[in-house]
Amino acid sequence: MNMDWNHPNVFQYEKTIGLKIPCYEMLYDMMDRLLAVQLTKKEADILIVGAGGGQxxxxxxxxxxxxxxxxxDISANMLDLARKRLKSAGVEAKVQFIEGEVDHLGQECHFAGATCMLVLHFVRDKRAFLQRIADCLVEGAPLFIASINGDPHAEPFNWQMRAWREHMLANGIAEQDWERFAASIGTHSYPIPARDVEDLLKESGFISVTRFFSAYLIDGWFAVKGDCK
Structure with a gap:
C-alpha cells in the first residue's frame, strides 16, 4: 500500500502486502474460485485493472x-514487478501489459471478465472509472472488485483503523509505515462507504452485486455486467 507507485520501493510490495492486509491470500483464492464458476467457457480473455504487482x-x-x-496499470515499476513474478512462474506469455489509465483501453467491449483489486480507493472519480470498466466487458461478464471503504469521519472507521494498526504492527510492519498509510487517507486514497460502492456499481450497469469478502475496512464484491442495450 505504498502511495508512490513509481518509487523504487514498490519492489518491496510483494513482501509486505500480505503482512498488511488480513487474509490477503484468501481474498485472491476466493476471487479465483468465484470467477471460475461464473465463466463456463474454457477459453476467456480477462481484464486486470491495476495489474501491477501481479497477484x-x-x-x-x-x-x-x-x-x-x-x-x-499506471505504474511502470509495478508492472515490472508483475513481469518478474510471472516470468518466475512461467505464465508471462499469457499476458498483454498496458501502462496507463483505463481510458487507454480500446473501445471494443470484448472481455469475458475483469478484476479490480485494491485499486478503487485510489480513484477520485469512481463512477467514471467503473463505467469505463463496464464498457470493456461483454454482457454477463463478471467483475471482481476489492477496496478500502468507509466514512473516515465516522467513529466506526476509527475503531477499524485502530484494530488494523494492531494487526499490522503485530505482523512486523513498522510504526512509520502505518503512520504513512493512515496519513494517506483523504490525501492519496479516497474511501467511501461500502453502500456507496454498491450503488456506483449498479449505476455503472452491473447487476447481482454481491459482497464476498470483508476484513477491517476492506470489502470485496462480485457483480455481473448487465444488458448492453
Missing part, C-alpha cells in the same frame, strides 16, 4: 491455462 495474474494464470489476460 491476480499469478493466481488466475496458474490455475487457468486456457485464459489470457490484459493487465493495465
Amino acid at each position: 491476480e495474474l499469478l493466481t488466475l494464470g496458474k490455475n487457468h491455462s486456457k485464459w489470457t489476460f490484459t493487465g493495465i
Whole structure:
C-alpha cells in the first residue's frame, strides 16, 4: 500500500502486502474460485485493472491455462514487478501489459471478465472509472472488485483503523509505515462507504452485486455486467 507507485520501493510490495492486509491470500483464492464458476467457457480473455504487482495474474494464470489476460496499470515499476513474478512462474506469455489509465483501453467491449483489486480507493472519480470498466466487458461478464471503504469521519472507521494498526504492527510492519498509510487517507486514497460502492456499481450497469469478502475496512464484491442495450 505504498502511495508512490513509481518509487523504487514498490519492489518491496510483494513482501509486505500480505503482512498488511488480513487474509490477503484468501481474498485472491476466493476471487479465483468465484470467477471460475461464473465463466463456463474454457477459453476467456480477462481484464486486470491495476495489474501491477501481479497477484491476480499469478493466481488466475496458474490455475487457468486456457485464459489470457490484459493487465493495465499506471505504474511502470509495478508492472515490472508483475513481469518478474510471472516470468518466475512461467505464465508471462499469457499476458498483454498496458501502462496507463483505463481510458487507454480500446473501445471494443470484448472481455469475458475483469478484476479490480485494491485499486478503487485510489480513484477520485469512481463512477467514471467503473463505467469505463463496464464498457470493456461483454454482457454477463463478471467483475471482481476489492477496496478500502468507509466514512473516515465516522467513529466506526476509527475503531477499524485502530484494530488494523494492531494487526499490522503485530505482523512486523513498522510504526512509520502505518503512520504513512493512515496519513494517506483523504490525501492519496479516497474511501467511501461500502453502500456507496454498491450503488456506483449498479449505476455503472452491473447487476447481482454481491459482497464476498470483508476484513477491517476492506470489502470485496462480485457483480455481473448487465444488458448492453
